[in-house]
Amino acid sequence: MTFAPHRLARVRPSSPAQEGPGAGAGPALPEQFFVRNDAAGFDSPEGRIWQVVETPFPTSPANQNSSYRDGWTLGATVTEDEFTFLAPCAPVNVFGMAHNTGAPGRALPPQAFHKAASSVVGPGDAIELCPGTGYTDPEAELTVVIGRPAKNLTLENARSAILGFTIGNDVSDRDAQKSDELWLSAKSPDTFTPLGPWIVVGLKDDGVAISIVHNGTELSPASSDDLGWGVDEILVYLSAFMTLQPGDVIMTGFPAECRRINPGDEVICRIEGIGELRNPVAAGQ
Numbered sequence: 001m002t003f004a005p006h007r008l009a010r011v012r013p014s015s016p017a018q019e020g021p022g023a024g025a026g027p028a029l030p031e032q033f034f035v036r037n038d039a040a041g042f043d044s045p046e047g048r049i050w051q052v053v054e055t056p057f058p059t060s061p062a063n064q065n066s067s068y069r070d071g072w073t074l075g076a077t078v079t080e081d082e083f084t085f086l087a088p089c090a091p092v093n094v095f096g097m098a099h100n101t102g103a104p105g106r107a108l109p110p111q112a113f114h115k116a117a118s119s120v121v122g123p124g125d126a127i128e129l130c131p132g133t134g135y136t137d138p139e140a141e142l143t144v145v146i147g148r149p150a151k152n153l154t155l156e157n158a159r160s161a162i163l164g165f166t167i168g169n170d171v172s173d174r175d176a177q178k179s180d181e182l183w184l185s186a187k188s189p190d191t192f193t194p195l196g197p198w199i200v201v202g203l204k205d206d207g208v209a210i211s212i213v214h215n216g217t218e219l220s221p222a223s224s225d226d227l228g229w230g231v232d233e234i235l236v237y238l239s240a241f242m243t244l245q246p247g248d249v250i251m252t253g254f255p256a257e258c259r260r261i262n263p264g265d266e267v268i269c270r271i272e273g274i275g276e277l278r279n280p281v282a283a284g285q
Contacts, residue, residue: 005202006038008056008164010063010090011083017069031066032086035078037198042275048080056147056163056199057246062090087122087195088166089145089247094120094193096141096170097227097234098183100253105228110237115170115251116188123196123277127171128284129263130189134175136261139254140212140269140277142224143168144231145199146248150239158235161244164201167277168251169194169269171261194269194279195249203273205231210256213268219257221270226255 012031035050052074057063071078094115099105121127129136147163171193177186187193211221229237234250244250261267263283268276 007198009198010086010088052076060247085123085197087120088199091247091249092245093248096251097253100228101255110229113183119188119193121191126280126282128191130284134173136173137258138267139170141168141251144250146244150244153235153239158232164199165203166199167271170251200274209272211270214259222256227253
């Protein structure tokens with residue numbers, strides 16, 4: 001990546017736009033805008049003031065900005081009390097890496113699994129455990145966000161396909177995983193892929209700390225250096241057999257400690273240099 005470090009977020013204004021005369025019948029699609037922040041201190045006063053920018057995914061209809069309105073034109077400044085953070089992109093594909101921890105993972109060929117894009121939710125959204133869900137735990141993962149169409153990447157140019165990094169929570173039903181060799185029923189239920197709260201462009205991803213806080217207790221942390229296959233190698237592997245699309249996300253693996261979650265719990269995924277992704281756990285329908 002060659003960009004100066006900054007954050008990009010996909011957000012929804014707190015108050016809905018007013019429909020003008022002649023507006024089409026039926027409800028409008030929920031609004032979304034992309035905003036940018038260049039402050040080094042995420043919790044500083046400057047870190048809470050964002051600028052409305054063009055979508056970083058111009059070829060993806062799912063990631064187009066809404067029609068502009070007062071206060072939400074390009075270049076306008078907005079503060080965090082004026083919007084809600086959404087998942088930072090609406091991906092076409094969500095990938096995870098299997099058995100990607102340390103030397104044991106590297107001793108096996110790289111292997112990806114697919115998560116349904118419909119499983120993606122944003123910061124603060126509930127992870128819903130429906131009746132019949134088995135032993136379920138979260139996985140805090142350094143997550144690559146693809147910035148351009150990419151096929152047949154090499155170790156020399158793999159980084160050119162990366163827009164930035166976000167936090168992903170690869171929620172997994174371990175009981176379903178035992179009986180479903182493709183892991184679809186374990187990984188793809190609705191709400192099982194929280195992402196966010198933003199994309200950090202220019203993050204140096206080597207040696208960053210990864211951990212989970214479960215109901216206020218921080219579990220044993222690990223590092224991105226504990227992954228078996230590195231980011232560049234993962235991109236080479238995936239792009240060898242398919243074209244990665246702008247807005248696609250790749251969850252790189254979870255090397256730290258996790259714990260079973262139940263309705264009423266709170267899960268915080270922490271990754272150094274990005275921040276925290278916080279989600280409650282609720283009983284689903």
